[in-house]
Amino acid sequence: MDILLVDDELDFIEPLAQRLRLRGYKARFATNGEALLDQLAKSPPDVLVLDWGMPGLSGPILLERIHTGWPTLPLVILSGYNTPKGLRQENWPQIREVLTKPLHFNGFLEILEGVCPSRGNTVPQQGDNA
Amino acid sequence: MSHTACMARLLASAVHDMRNILAVIRESAGLAQDITRFGDGSAASRKELEISLDEVRRQVVLAAQLAEGLEFMAQNGPPRGSLSQSGATGDKSNSCDLARVCRLFCRMAARQARAAQIRLECAENTEPVWMESRPMPVLHCLLDVLDSCVSVGGKVDLHLAATQQEGATGIAVRVSGGDNEALALSALTACLRPIQGMTCARLLSTGPGTFFLVLPTGEEG
Structure with a gap:
C-alpha cells in the first residue's frame, strides 16, 4: 500500500512514516499543500492522510483541489481538534475517517487496511500498543 | 472581543x-x-x-x-477570583511580570501565529519586568497586536520584549522580515488607536518597524 502523509509537523510525520515503512508499507510525506499537490500530480498514492490545519494551503482549500483532480482517492483527515473547523464529512464521500491527534497506531493501521484491503501487505502485530 | x-x-x-x-x-x-x-x-x-x-x-x-x-x-483568567493573581505575581500582589506574560503569550498563541505563517518570538529577559496590572488585559493587548498582523495575511516576523522606555513600562514590538512586512507595519501603525484589552493602552511608533505598547498601570481593561 502506498500511503502519502501530509502534515506541517515534521517531528510527527517523519517517525509515523518510518513506523509504516518498518511494517512494509510504502510511506512518503509532504509538509505543505504545494508539495502535496506536486506529489499527487507525479504519482497518486493508494490513500492520502491529510492534516486539516496546515498553514498556507490548508484543509478546506486542499480538499476542493483534491476532489477536483483525484475524486476517487481515499482520504483520512487528521486534526489537532476534536471537531476540525469547517469540515462537514458527510459532504465529502472521499473522506473515510477523521482522526484526532495523538493517533492510536494500531487503530490507524486498521483504518488504512480497511480503506485499501486488497493492497495491504502487512498485518499489524499483536501487542503493538504504542 | x-x-x-x-x-x-x-x-x-x-x-x-x-x-x-x-x-x-x-x-x-x-x-x-x-x-x-x-x-x-x-x-x-x-x-x-x-x-x-x-x-x-x-x-x-x-x-x-x-x-x-x-x-x-x-x-489569572476571568472571572476575577481569589486565585486570580497568585500565578503571575509571586510575592507582588496586584502586579505581573510582563516578561513572563510575553513568554507565555508566545507559547499559548503559537498555533494561531503558525496558522498565519507568523514567526512569533519573545525576548529572553533575564530579569522580571514588574507592572501594576492583571495579566489578562496584557494578554488581550498582545492578541490584538497579533490579530492586526493576521488581518493583513500574516507571513511576518513578530518579536516581543517586555521593557521600560522613558519611564513607561510596556512591550517593545518589532516587525521584521516576511512577505507582508509593509502591510503589517501599516496595520500596526493604524493601531495608534486604543488597543483592545486595555482602554488606555496605546501602540506608539518608535522607529522603522518598531513600536512600544504602552500599558497603563492599574488598568483593568
Whole structure:
C-alpha cells in the first residue's frame, strides 16, 4: 500500500512514516499543500492522510483541489481538534475517517487496511500498543 | 472581543499544540519501540533510536512549558477570583511580570501565529519586568497586536520584549522580515488607536518597524 502523509509537523510525520515503512508499507510525506499537490500530480498514492490545519494551503482549500483532480482517492483527515473547523464529512464521500491527534497506531493501521484491503501487505502485530 | 473570548482563543491554541506534542511523543516513542523490535542492531539503528528518544525528551519539555501556560491562564483568567493573581505575581500582589506574560503569550498563541505563517518570538529577559496590572488585559493587548498582523495575511516576523522606555513600562514590538512586512507595519501603525484589552493602552511608533505598547498601570481593561 502506498500511503502519502501530509502534515506541517515534521517531528510527527517523519517517525509515523518510518513506523509504516518498518511494517512494509510504502510511506512518503509532504509538509505543505504545494508539495502535496506536486506529489499527487507525479504519482497518486493508494490513500492520502491529510492534516486539516496546515498553514498556507490548508484543509478546506486542499480538499476542493483534491476532489477536483483525484475524486476517487481515499482520504483520512487528521486534526489537532476534536471537531476540525469547517469540515462537514458527510459532504465529502472521499473522506473515510477523521482522526484526532495523538493517533492510536494500531487503530490507524486498521483504518488504512480497511480503506485499501486488497493492497495491504502487512498485518499489524499483536501487542503493538504504542 | 472580551477577555473571556481572548482566553478561549489562547486555550484552544494551546490545546491544539498540546495534542501535537502528544502525537510527536507517541510516534517517537513508538518508533523507538519499533527499532528495538525490528531493528538490525547496527550503528545506524542505534543512532535512530537515540534520536527518537531525544525527541521524546524535547517534547516533554515543550509540554511542561505549555502546561505552565495553561496553569497561568487558569489562575489569572476571568472571572476575577481569589486565585486570580497568585500565578503571575509571586510575592507582588496586584502586579505581573510582563516578561513572563510575553513568554507565555508566545507559547499559548503559537498555533494561531503558525496558522498565519507568523514567526512569533519573545525576548529572553533575564530579569522580571514588574507592572501594576492583571495579566489578562496584557494578554488581550498582545492578541490584538497579533490579530492586526493576521488581518493583513500574516507571513511576518513578530518579536516581543517586555521593557521600560522613558519611564513607561510596556512591550517593545518589532516587525521584521516576511512577505507582508509593509502591510503589517501599516496595520500596526493604524493601531495608534486604543488597543483592545486595555482602554488606555496605546501602540506608539518608535522607529522603522518598531513600536512600544504602552500599558497603563492599574488598568483593568
